[in-house]
Structure formats: structure tokens, C-alpha cells
Amino acid sequence: MGKTVNIVLSGEAGEGLKTIEKLITDLVSKYYYYFATKEVMSRVRGGNNTTEIRISEDKVYAFQKNIDVLFLLNDNALYRLEERINEKTVIFGSEKYKDDKIIKNKKSKLEIIDLDKLAKEAGNKLFKNTIIFGFLLGMMELEREEGNEKIKEFFNDKKEDIIDKNIDALEMGYKKGENHTDLFNIKKGNIENCKNISGTEAVGIGALAGGCNFVGSYPMSPATGVLTYLAAKGKEFDVLVEQAEDEIAALNMVIGSWYTGGRGLATTSGGGFALMQEAVSLSGVSETPCVVHIAQRPGPATGMPTRMEQGDLNLTVYAGHGEFPRIIVAPGTLKDGIELTQKAFYLADKYQVPAFILTDQFYVDSNSQMEKFELDEKYLEQNIVETDEDYKRYKITEDGISPRGIPGYGKGVVKGDSHEHTEEGLGTEDFNIRRKMNEKRMRKTVKILEDYIEPELIGDKDYKNLLVGWGSTYGVLSEYVNKSKDSKTSFLNIKQLYPLSENLKEYFEKAEKVLVVENNFKGQLANLLKLELGIKVDEKVLKYSGEPFSIEEIESKLKEVL
Amino acid sequence: MTFEVRDNIDIAWCPGCGNFPIRKALIQALEEMNLEQKDVVLVSGIGQAAKMPQYLNSNFFNGLHGRAMAVGFGVKSTNPDLKVIVEGGDGDMYGEGGNHFLHNIRRNIDVAHLVHNNMVYGLTKGQASPTSQLGFETPLQVDGVILKPLNPIALALSAGATFVARAFSSDMEKTKEIIKKAINHKGYALVDIFQPCVSFNKINTNKWYKDNSYYLDDNYDNTSLSNAYEKALEKDKFPLGVIYKSDEGNSYTDRHNVYQKENTPVHKRKKDIKSVNKLINS
Numbered sequence: 001m002g003k004t005v006n007i008v009l010s011g012e013a014g015e016g017l018k019t020i021e022k023l024i025t026d027l028v029s030k031y032y033y034y035f036a037t038k039e040v041m042s043r044v045r046g047g048n049n050t051t052e053i054r055i056s057e058d059k060v061y062a063f064q065k066n067i068d069v070l071f072l073l074n075d076n077a078l079y080r081l082e083e084r085i086n087e088k089t090v091i092f093g094s095e096k097y098k099d100d101k102i103i104k105n106k107k108s109k110l111e112i113i114d115l116d117k118l119a120k121e122a123g124n125k126l127f128k129n130t131i132i133f134g135f136l137l138g139m140m141e142l143e144r145e146e147g148n149e150k151i152k153e154f155f156n157d158k159k160e161d162i163i164d165k166n167i168d169a170l171e172m173g174y175k176k177g178e179n180h181t182d183l184f185n186i187k188k189g190n191i192e193n194c195k196n197i198s199g200t201e202a203v204g205i206g207a208l209a210g211g212c213n214f215v216g217s218y219p220m221s222p223a224t225g226v227l228t229y230l231a232a233k234g235k236e237f238d239v240l241v242e243q244a245e246d247e248i249a250a251l252n253m254v255i256g257s258w259y260t261g262g263r264g265l266a267t268t269s270g271g272g273f274a275l276m277q278e279a280v281s282l283s284g285v286s287e288t289p290c291v292v293h294i295a296q297r298p299g300p301a302t303g304m305p306t307r308m309e310q311g312d313l314n315l316t317v318y319a320g321h322g323e324f325p326r327i328i329v330a331p332g333t334l335k336d337g338i339e340l341t342q343k344a345f346y347l348a349d350k351y352q353v354p355a356f357i358l359t360d361q362f363y364v365d366s367n368s369q370m371e372k373f374e375l376d377e378k379y380l381e382q383n384i385v386e387t388d389e390d391y392k393r394y395k396i397t398e399d400g401i402s403p404r405g406i407p408g409y410g411k412g413v414v415k416g417d418s419h420e421h422t423e424e425g426l427g428t429e430d431f432n433i434r435r436k437m438n439e440k441r442m443r444k445t446v447k448i449l450e451d452y453i454e455p456e457l458i459g460d461k462d463y464k465n466l467l468v469g470w471g472s473t474y475g476v477l478s479e480y481v482n483k484s485k486d487s488k489t490s491f492l493n494i495k496q497l498y499p500l501s502e503n504l505k506e507y508f509e510k511a512e513k514v515l516v517v518e519n520n521f522k523g524q525l526a527n528l529l530k531l532e533l534g535i536k537v538d539e540k541v542l543k544y545s546g547e548p549f550s551i552e553e554i555e556s557k558l559k560e561v562l
Numbered sequence: 563m564t565f566e567v568r569d570n571i572d573i574a575w576c577p578g579c580g581n582f583p584i585r586k587a588l589i590q591a592l593e594e595m596n597l598e599q600k601d602v603v604l605v606s607g608i609g610q611a612a613k614m615p616q617y618l619n620s621n622f623f624n625g626l627h628g629r630a631m632a633v634g635f636g637v638k639s640t641n642p643d644l645k646v647i648v649e650g651g652d653g654d655m656y657g658e659g660g661n662h663f664l665h666n667i668r669r670n671i672d673v674a675h676l677v678h679n680n681m682v683y684g685l686t687k688g689q690a691s692p693t694s695q696l697g698f699e700t701p702l703q704v705d706g707v708i709l710k711p712l713n714p715i716a717l718a719l720s721a722g723a724t725f726v727a728r729a730f731s732s733d734m735e736k737t738k739e740i741i742k743k744a745i746n747h748k749g750y751a752l753v754d755i756f757q758p759c760v761s762f763n764k765i766n767t768n769k770w771y772k773d774n775s776y777y778l779d780d781n782y783d784n785t786s787l788s789n790a791y792e793k794a795l796e797k798d799k800f801p802l803g804v805i806y807k808s809d810e811g812n813s814y815t816d817r818h819n820v821y822q823k824e825n826t827p828v829h830k831r832k833k834d835i836k837s838v839n840k841l842i843n844s
Binding site: 282406419 | 571599600601603605608613615616619620621622623624625626629632633634635636637639640641643644661662664665818819820821823827828829830831833835837838839841842843844
């Protein structure tokens, strides 16, 4: 495993941490691997937020707890980060933000740099970010000219004078950074054929790749990014985006769109999804497809709006009253974010069921490099038939899938119903029809499983210990397996969480010890594996503080149990 | 082709229910407008009135209680070529669906919103509805309703509705004409339809509605918002007819950026994977 430097910027909300992150990751991604993530407080201004940028010779995907280089940008920063600094940490910050007791205790090194003062010298306190950018470039020994180009690109809508001053500010920082090249002894490489994207963008691109043309959603952290991403792309990609009055409206709108032949998406978090449940059930019985992206955050209720958890798997598996098939996918990598979202649209359409994409705050708010690839056009396919005069929306078929017509296409009429219904789509209380319709709907599960999205095994095929995870733990678990030289431990990332395929059992039968790693209290996947497939889980490694697992934490926890 | 159902179906309404003449009025309106069944979508929720689509032969989506307007929005905005009629009762639309009522008025989505107003809950057997009058006794409001009745006409006007009308079920001919105007209106159109509930409302009977309403005369200027507010607030007798109509301001789909670009319904537009690939590979 190559060297990694973990740079953390810690400051107030609204100060521009995002700008530095964008500038620096754009540039370093050409020469190094990186992984960037942030943790923010649920507020618009003030408080203390941090952005972590891990820069490495190898691929990195995980949150790292220990900080190598820390920039203190406000006085709230240090005590919040006390647990993340140690004797190897070098802290840059102004005299007024330091806390001697903490620094002494942790044996960290403090380098006084008054960024506010420097920024004022440069002409404006806003130049602080550019100075830090310059500092980092100097520290990494990257060409200042490249930095200047980035500044010009970033501020291209600003006056020349502003650009010039930013370039001066960059130089100021660069000179300071040059004195600290020892902090960054990472071999420069050439990273090609990669694209920097965030989890939010991955889901957004996936939706477009799945033919999404309608979005109805109510803003809710951390799912709003997907909504604004698609709003920005709406005109170009023919997506009608509407801010709903509430989440109940959102999913009902989406269902109305699918009924009409659209491919709609609702993006939300647990609380919003809880409100959508009756509509999920409507999608189930009326066999009107729908797609919902659920970016999880810690509950119950308001919980911690800007933090992460994987606590809503149960909610998603059981959402909605009554029994009906559904599909749940959970992306771990950025590529999965695109491909699984794309497939969610395809599968929802093909099987006329609700499909869910389960992510979380850590996943959507992190960004990294993704290897470029070509999307499969197949997933844009629509299974819509032209109706004839005798069209029956709920025709009973062998595989349970009734050819789906839409209003205005063909001579027939399309009757969609939330009641138990006849083949024509008229409400009925006939017990015999009820039984047949129920069986018809449930039969679709057999076909859905034929399209089961296979899990990914990371590590040696001949393992003794099997780590099992879903969603955003992909990063930390794959990094753990890649990093540790222990070939006895492999990691299985389950991409389709529902319905679960019997074929998964093979992976478990081979293992002597099965450990499920999840960001929740109960071990929801572990319990689901037991319930659905009778899989015995030996150990649950759980975290439910609102933070993701760090690589160090996984290393030490697995050391205990393996 | 007729919107009348082909077979004799078992209609679940009570004999004498105001829903029957509304059904006839709606069928006649659709046929006189020469609309084709395949181009009409009736969207409803739950309640006695919301069963209407089941008793007509056209496209329909009979969804959840209170949510018909949200589904109707999804239908119309996905395919503006369809004629969308959202229909249900006062509880469905003004109670459970109150939020969607309000915000779809603001959207000015081009749907005809037909609300059967019998001032009582029928399907759940006789509780108060948002339009029940003060003092109305029910098995649930045992000492009579103590909540002020909602005034849907005034509410719709204040939310910016571009078409607000009131009809009375027993006058099928006039109800039909009002429904036609609502369907023809380019934007959101509310028709609050007074209707007796023969089983659960012994106060607001057919006679009561008749005695407590009157038709606006031909000289009434329904393009004036202040006239409309005045009529909306009248309590002695409720005015019937088109209370307000404005052709100012385009409907939702005319204003939305995807339809400013082109008229083709969004679901009919060709998707091209190459353009999405650019997001990954550029």
C-alpha cells in the first residue's frame, strides 16, 4: 500500500471550504488518487465543518480518522478534532485558534500562520481560500502555473482585477507551502481516464442514464443534491423537475408520471420516505412503476440531518402496507451509483414495481475519481405496449407481468386502480379474483430474481473470513481488504438488497466466519440475510454515532474479532 | 365511442345520490366536446365521489385518498396532450388533499378539478367534512360541528385560481355546461358541485341546496376578482355558475422550461445514451 496524506480543512459553514476542495481535487486528481469527504453541521453559517482530502499513491475510498495536515480556520475547530490529531499531525492556524493544552497533550506540531492577516494583505479576507490553495500547491510541489490556470477557470465570470489578486494570493500561499514539502512525500504519478464525481452526481447521472424525465421531490438533506443536479440538467436532458408541496405529493406525482409513460424519480431521506409509504403501496398494487432515491441520515425523526447512517434498510424493505414485490439497490462505488440507479429505472419499468436506491449522507457527500466507462443503452428500453380496444391493464399472465399500456397510445383505455381490481382495472371484492391478482403480483418476484444484480467480491476467492457490507461501507471495507495482506479475509458487497437471491448462499457457505459491517444499531442487513436466506452471521460490527467507519476503526475492530 | 360504460355495472351509490346526475352531466359534457376516451384521463382518490371513474369508460387512475390532484399533476405535466379531470369529494379534496388543492392552484396546472360537495363524509358513514356547517351533528361530532366550514371558493380565489365555479347536481344541464367550461379552461379550474347526500346529511338536502342557492345572472362580470371575492363570501344564498375566470397567466406546462423548449410531451422525447456518456467521459 502506497503512502497517503490526509489533509483536513476545518472552518465555519459558508466560509468556502467547498471552493478549496474543488480547486485542489481538480488539480491533484491528475497526479494522485484522492478521496474527499466532508462533515457539516446542520446550519447555514457558523459552527464548524470539516473537509477531508486524502491524497494517495494508491486508490483510496475510506474516511481516515487520523489527520496529517490540519488547517484551523476558526476557533471552534480544535477541540472538535481533538480525537483526530496525534504526534504526527502538523497544524496550521492563527495564534488565536490554538489551544495549547490540546496540542501539548496530543504532542502535535503547531505552525502559526495568520491566514486572515495574509488575506487582508492580499486585499480581502475572501482570499483566504486561495492562499490555502496556493499553500497546498507549494507543499505538494505542483506547478504554480497550473494553480493560476485553475484560478482563471474558477473565477472566469469575475473581473480581471479579481483574478489577478487571486493569483497574487495564490503566490503568497505557495511561498509558505514551499517550506513544508516534507509533509507531502507522495510519489507523483499520472492518473488518466478518470473523472471526479460525487455520490450525488453519480445518482443524478444514473437517473439520466435510466431515462428519467420527471422528478417530483421535496427538499431534504442529504438527498437535495440529486434534486438540484437534475434541475440543472433538466432543460438539456428533457427532465421535468418540480418541487412538490410535500413528500406525499412527490411520490404521487411520480406515480402519475409513470402511469402516463414517464420515468419519474423522487429523491428524499428517511423522514420524507416515511411520508411516501402509502404511495409506495399504491405503486405496488396499481403496478405503476416508481423510483425513489433514499439518502439515509440518522433517525428517528429529525435525528441528525447532515450525518450518516444505514438505518433505513428495514423501512425500505417493509415500506407500504400490504404485500407486493419491490427492488432495492445500494451503490457502494461511484460507478455503482450510476449503474444501479440506471438499472433501478429499467427494472421498475420492466417489472412494474417500486424500485429504491438506498444511499446515505457519507456516500452522496463524498467525491473521488471514477474510471470512465460507457453506459449500456439497453437500460433505456421501455416496456410499453400500444393498446387495442379490448386492452386489459391487469391481464393475468404466467409470469405475472401484464403488458403495460399508457393513456393516449393505442385504441384502448388504461385503468389504474388502488383497489383490488379485475383484469380490466375495475375495483372488485371477489375473493377469487383477489387471490389470483395477489398471486399474479407476487409471481413477478421470480422474474425479478432472474435479473438479480450480482454482488462484488473483493479479495481472494478462497477466504476464511467473509466481511459483508452494503452501500457506503464499500470504501472502508475494500480498502481494508486491499491494504491488509491477510488473504484469508475477503469482502462481499451486496448491491441488490431486495429481493435477495438464493445464489448468495454460496458465498456464505464457503466462509468459516461471517462478519456483517453496518452503520446501524441492529444489524439490519445481517437480520435480513437470516430472515430471507437463513444465513448465520457470526459477528456484527456496528456503528451508529452518525459518523462513517474510519479505516483505523475497521482495522482495530477487525483485529479484535478475527 | 361513448364514455358510457358498456356493461351494466353495479354502481355503489345510494338511490337518489347526487352523484348520479353528476355522472350523466360529465358523460354528456365529454361527448358533446367530442373528446375521445383515449385522450381523457380521470384521476380520483377515495370516497363515494372518487368512484366516478369506475363508472365511466375512459382512462383512469383511481389512487389514494386525498392524493388525486398530485397524480393528476404528474399525468398532465408528463403528457399535456391529455385532458385531465381530477374528481372526488369534499373530504378527499379539501381535507386529506388540502395541501395538494392549494399548491396545484398555484401551479395553474391545466386540469378540471370537480369536487362533489355534500358537506358530509359518505363512505365512512356520516362524519363531518371540511365544508360541514357549524352545529351539524354526527356520530363523531356529537354536539355538532364546532369548526368553521371551509370556503373552497374564497380559498381557491385567494390562492390564485384562474377558474372558480360552483354547480348544483340536481341541475344536470347547467352542471354539464359548467363542467365543459372548466375542461376548456387553459389552467386549473375548480368546480365545487353542491350535491345532497341522501343517507348521511339530513340537513343539507336537495331542497336545502335549492333554497340556498341562485344562479349568477348573465350580466355578472366573472373576470373581475373583486366581484368574485364578493360572491365567494355571500352566505345567505350561495351563487352558482362561473364565479371567476381569468385568461391571464399561462398554465404550468406552458411556463415550465422543458415545455418552453418544445411542445412534445416529455415521455415521448427520444433519450440518447451518448449525451449521458458525455457526463462521464468528458
